[in-house]
Amino acid sequence: MSSSNKQYSLATLAVIGATLLIASCASNQPSCSSPQTRNLSAATKIVQSNLMSGCQAHFDSYYDDLLTIAEGDPKPENKREFSDFLVWSTDQGLLSKRQAEDYYNRYFNVKFMSMKGDYNNCSHTCPNKQKVLFNMQRELSDKERGLLRVSLDNDAYYRADKLFQEVELVLEATCMACSAGR
Amino acid sequence: MTNNPIGRPAALLALLAITTPPAVLANSPTIRLFPTTVIEDLRQTSNVARDMETGLQEVIGRLDQQQQLYQESKCDGADNDSGCQRLARQIGATYLDMLTVMEERLPDMEHTVNNTRLSLEKSLRSELGKKMTPWTLQETLLGTSASTSPANAAPILRGRSGMRLSERFNQYYQLVATSSSRGDQSLAVLAADIYLDMEETSLLIQRTRQEIARATLMEQLNQSFGIITPEMMEVVGGVKSILFGDDEGFASVAAPPPGSIEQAYRSPLEQ
Numbered sequence: 259m260s261s262s263n264k265q266y267s268l269a270t271l272a273v274i275g276a277t278l279l280i281a282s283c284a285s286n287q288p289s290c291s292s293p294q295t296r297n298l299s300a301a302t303k304i305v306q307s308n309l310m311s312g313c314q315a316h317f318d319s320y321y322d323d324l325l326t327i328a329e330g331d332p333k334p335e336n337k338r339e340f341s342d343f344l345v346w347s348t349d350q351g352l353l354s355k356r357q358a359e360d361y362y363n364r365y366f367n368v369k370f371m372s373m374k375g376d377y378n379n380c381s382h383t384c385p386n387k388q389k390v391l392f393n394m395q396r397e398l399s400d401k402e403r404g405l406l407r408v409s410l411d412n413d414a415y416y417r418a419d420k421l422f423q424e425v426e427l428v429l430e431a432t433c434m435a436c437s438a439g440r
Numbered sequence: 441m442t443n444n445p446i447g448r449p450a451a452l453l454a455l456l457a458i459t460t461p462p463a464v465l466a467n468s469p470t471i472r473l474f475p476t477t478v479i480e481d482l483r484q485t486s487n488v489a490r491d492m493e494t495g496l497q498e499v500i501g502r503l504d505q506q507q508q509l510y511q512e513s514k515c516d517g518a519d520n521d522s523g524c525q526r527l528a529r530q531i532g533a534t535y536l537d538m539l540t541v542m543e544e545r546l547p548d549m550e551h552t553v554n555n556t557r558l559s560l561e562k563s564l565r566s567e568l569g570k571k572m573t574p575w576t577l578q579e580t581l582l583g584t585s586a587s588t589s590p591a592n593a594a595p596i597l598r599g600r601s602g603m604r605l606s607e608r609f610n611q612y613y614q615l616v617a618t619s620s621s622r623g624d625q626s627l628a629v630l631a632a633d634i635y636l637d638m639e640e641t642s643l644l645i646q647r648t649r650q651e652i653a654r655a656t657l658m659e660q661l662n663q664s665f666g667i668i669t670p671e672m673m674e675v676v677g678g679v680k681s682i683l684f685g686d687d688e689g690f691a692s693v694a695a696p697p698p699g700s701i702e703q704a705y706r707s708p709l710e711q
Contacts, residue, residue: 334705341707362709368582369711373574380569383577390574417582424581424629428568431632432577434639435564 290316292323298336301327302343314352321361328408337366337409364397365404368418372397373425380436387433391426398422471567471580473631474616478563481556482616482634486609488552492545493606496679499538503676506531532663535672538679539656542648550645557638564635568628580628608637651675 290313293301305320313320324343328336344358353361364371372393375382383390398418405415510516510531515524568577612634655675662672 337707338705341705341709344709359709359711362707363711366707367710369578373578375574377573378570379572379574379577380565383574384569421578421582425578427636428577428581428628428632431635432564432568435561435635436569438561439565439569 292319293327296327296330298324298328298331298339302339306343306346309347309352310350317347317352325365325403325408329403332408332410334409334411337411340366340404340408365400366409368401368405368414368421370394370397370418370421370425379429379432380439383429384433384436387429391429394422394425471571471627473560473563473567473627475559475563478556478559479613479616481552481559482609482613485549485552485556486606486613488545488548489604489609490606492542492549493604495541495545496538499534499541500676500680503531503534503538506534507673529663532659532672535676536656536659536663538676539652539659542679543652543656546645546649546652550642550649553638553642553645557635557642560631560635560638564631568631577628 290308293304295301295304301324305324309317309320324340328339341362344353344362347353348355348358360371363369372390401415401418405411405418506527510524510527513524513527515521515527518524568580572580612630615630616634655671659672
């Protein structure tokens with residue numbers, strides 16, 4: 259065999275090897291698709307498996323998928339399912355504790371995460387009152403989904419709704435009093 | 441007006457002291473939205489409003505009778521009839537009496553309303569505006585014990601409620617005077633509600649005082665012609681609805697929360 263033929267054969271082998279390598283990599287890449295089952299526990303397991311296989315970037319859409327699946331079978335126990343899932347995500351290092359709290363409380367707690375802040379109301383909340391109320395309104399929609407449509411916790415949702423109205427009233431008066439004192 | 445208990449606040453407070461459980465008194469609110477000055481201002485406002493109503497009730501009663509007589513005598517459109525002209529002048533004179541009573545009483549009213557408003561303004565700014573973050577405000581409104589059962593929920597008045605002015609202030613006074621038996625959450629809402637109502641009342645009184653001078657001048661001119669203007673009737677109607685409320689509009693008391701927020705499951709993530 260001439261040296262040119264040898265070189266040709268080696269090049270061909272290299273190309274085939276590279277193709278096989280790429281193909282094998284492609285087959286290992288997770289699909290990151292949404293869970294197809296309508297069972298929340300089974301869907302959670304699929305999501306957990308996907309998240310551990312490199313689909314971390316899809317966390318938001320998975321959370322949304324799980325909420326949609328839970329809406330199909332609403333019950334009080336769903337709250338625990340979501341809490342366990344978020345605690346697991348924290349344990350796996352996918353979420354910080356703070357992020358997990360935000361995900362949980364936004365949907366399943368009466369209190370509003372939009373009302374978080376370390377500064378006093380006169381200096382911080384009042385100048386941004388409209389924005390705060392707008393964010394609360396949006397959060398109330400998420401609470402409607404989490405508390406009402408997923409967990410069937412009507413009392414908690416109506417309390418959140420009332421809390422929103424009370425905050426609106428109290429902020430109106432407080433901010434008026436703050437601005438009068440300037 | 442006769443069943444108004446504000447004339448005996450000492451007795452009311454004594455009764456409260458007896459009926460309020462000691463455990464409740466021990467757990468007094470941590471925020472001081474209603475210092476004694478605010479309570480006293482509210483009582484004062486209620487008294488002044490009652491005095492104004494008493495003064496006006498007789499005049500307005502007289503106006504109603506005269507108006508009825510005017511209508512029954514088919515005086516509408518009979519401007520040239522001397523009897524009707526005399527009736528119209530009488531109505532105009534009573535209307536002037538009403539304006540005079542209002543002119544005399546409104547400065548007192550304005551003064552006490554403003555005092556209450558300013559005291560509340562100071563409390564709200566200090567206790568809710570400067571001492572609290574949005575999160576602590578939310579926790580205060582929600583209450584720490586999740587014990588917002590209907591039995592404990594305070595009836596919250598929402599602004600002008602179609603009741604007598606003095607009765608409205610009296611209700612405020614009573615709600616505030618019994619505040620030791622309520623949680624901070626209802627106090628914050630109550631303070632905000634009263635403050636906004638006072639702000640609105642204060643503006644209304646200012647505008648009314650400005651209008652009285654103009655209306656008095658106009659009526660003095662009309663007296664010489666014996667004319668009843670539609671504006672006169674409108675003003676009388678307005679005064680009646682503000683002072684005495686309309687019969688159909690009862691106090692809009694907010695419904696208590698639909699239920700307890702206590703749940704069987706509590707997540708470790710819950711804040």
